[in-house]
Amino acid sequence: MKCVVEYPKDHPFPIQNLPYGSFYTAGDASSQRCGVAIGDYILDLQALSYTSHFSPTLDRDVFAVQPSLNAFMGLEKQTWLDFRTHLQQLLSQPSPLTLDATVAAADVEAGIAQRKHIGRRLFVDRLAQDTVLCLPCRIGDYTDFYSSLEHAYNCGVLIRGKENALQPNWRHLPVAYHGRASSIVPSGTPIHRPVGQILDKPGDTQPVIAPCRRLDFELEVGFRLSPAEAADRVFGAVLLNDWSARDIQTWEYVPLGPFLSKNFATTISPWIVPVHALEQFTCPGYDHQPPLLPYLQDGTNTNFDIPLTVALRPWESDEALDSGFAVISHSSLRHTYYTVRQMIAHHSTTGCPLNPGDLLGTGTLSAPGTEGYGSLLEMSHMGRRPFSVQSTVGEVQRTFLNDGDTVKMSGKATASNGEYAIGFGECVGTILPAVPM
Template identity: 45%
Template sequence: MPITANNPNRQTWIATSSKTDFPIQNIPFGVFLTRDDIITIGTRIGDTAIDLGALHQLGYFEGIPLTDDIFLQDSLNDFISDGKKTWRLVRNRIAEIFDKENKALQNNEEHKKIVLFKLEEIEMQLPVTVGDYTDFYSSKEHATNVGTMFRDPDNALLPNWLHMPVGYHGRSSSIIPSGIPVHRPQGQKIIDGADSPIFGPSRLVDFELEMAFITTDANPLGEPIPVDEAEDYIFGLVLFNDWSARDIQKWEYVPLGPFLGKSFASSISPWIITLDALEPFRVAGPKPEKEQLPYLQTEGERSFDIHLEVAIQPEKGKPVKVCKSNFKYMYWNMSQQLAHHTINGCPVNSGDMMGSGTISGPTPDSYGSMLELSWKGKNPVQLSDGENRKFIEDNDTVIMTGYCKNKDVRIGFGEVSTKLLPVFKK
């Protein structure tokens, strides 16, 4: 089935800026609370939010096999469960409805009042109920930097790293949408040279620039997903700030890996950008440095050219850009991650979230964490007005943005913006 929604020549009757992240060729999916305190599934064109629940009730999706309440829910899980054919049909229909040549809704003032909202009239919610969350460690540059800092620089990568996408099971209950502040976590940590740990606030709170993909129902228990079919089960992507408390994590992670140093919060952008919308931006990923086992071997362009940026805004100051990276730097692509995740028969469900791991590039300004940007605090990152940062301080706001762009269209993710508050006190 063709993706007619991606037609770069299509124009919309909704007023949009030429610089918008959300042209009619994007058509993301999210969940929001309306001005009438009704929660609904929606999409967005420019700075206009669109109530898909109302659009469906008014008959605009006639001919597409959808249940009556598919968009009248507080998560996208059921819609995602309907599969790629349904996602594509719905995106194509939305593009038709808002095409400037289509007068059906354009000339119906009564329907427009029900369906359309200004962004200031809505409150974005978490788009899916995340049942399970897995975080990978798939940027070679990031893994090499961390290995160089904490281990032997000549053997920065652990022996398994070039053979499989390394990952761990994270905590889904602390995944939050953009705009929700995070408290500085507390826990045990060890001071260099000490024999026993101390307890207190983390001194090394860090961001991790990541993206995450959302899956649909994929496989029954015991049945792996072939790497060549993996993209059929990926709905789309969000920006992902996987917060880290480096000092807590350093003390706890041997032998079972990250725990409290990671589980206190992970922030995501609220609009899910579909793989269909990203089709024009496919690129080849890095070439394997060692022969991969057959179940991980992929052909063709399996990565995406997504420009990523991070800014830090102090409590009293302007945002300062500290990082420019790109999703295409990932050594292990999403298909390989999902194939590896299920090769042992682990089932994947609708709404599951898979983090990419920190996305660092080849140059110092493309490193995706303060740990790397400041090189473990040795080289403070300069902000405005003479301020600098080794790690994130209380009342700093971390802002991540991402977009794809070619000669025809720009497809963006919006932003994930999160303020770090002091330690929680009753």
């Protein structure tokens, strides 16, 4: 496919990807609407819905009146596939669209009420200062799993020792906790250091209230869902940073698990990569020993091999320089002991309903070896071993995150023919000081 939009072959958003998102322009949040990323541009799906170029099989109101993707995500898999095919055909040369295409008076078919949009551009500069990327959908519920064998083992060794690294239930079911959907923010949103109860020093039994001293990131991928059979209802995937306050977590997690240590912020990348764009990167899943119960057995047992990286820009670096980022971890989406289908199957065993826009996190994705740690908890051995990070002023030391540090997660896989790549874009957050109590 030769696209009407030009981009280098390693661009994360080629015509073979077409991730969905939500955005507004010119400082007008009331104009929020859905779009598709193509190269450095966004195809405005609301503007497109007012023209004869829109898919004849899809209700225009799905994009004409909806600011986010929930209505589209609630449709059937075949509808997603048909619309994706329509967009690829529309964006392929020869095409009726050009980069300067607008909603033309002769093309308006959505009714007289939409004529105020005549002249609006169909393509928006994604990188322009007045283009603001929003959460791609309303997130009603968020569940975070703990599905990476390498991460669970690494953390277990640090906490309980090698002999008891994995809890007895870990190889039998996908462990998870219910997160706070209201604290999910799009990439680029600054994160205030959380405040909570912590133990001031080793051996203390009386807590103090203080800003978190062991602020961590977690490299994850989040999957967006609609209700029905798991294999057909996973809409797509985003990068996910499950920010974690490790000292608050240590004190509070017994007996019911994370609360304030996890609910202050979770950052996601703004573009949902369709699961159909990832299917070419399937790879064998893990061999489950002992065997899983029948309801968790997955006949395909496949994961997605999507390389993931974490980069850190210490506050000592010049924030104007992208070179201030140093890659500190290399992992992959393939490192989930349980497949996404198994996570959904377990999630719904009690009859728990899943709704369009719900978000499921994989849990921290750590790869084998010391270069694949998906959290600072592992890299610093619970803060006991500082490690070096390259900044624009030289090497600096870290155990956990300092105020002013910026974390950037990225994910991109190259097609087998080397002619294009499928990427997630970036998931970025900068740490701000705690808000005074």
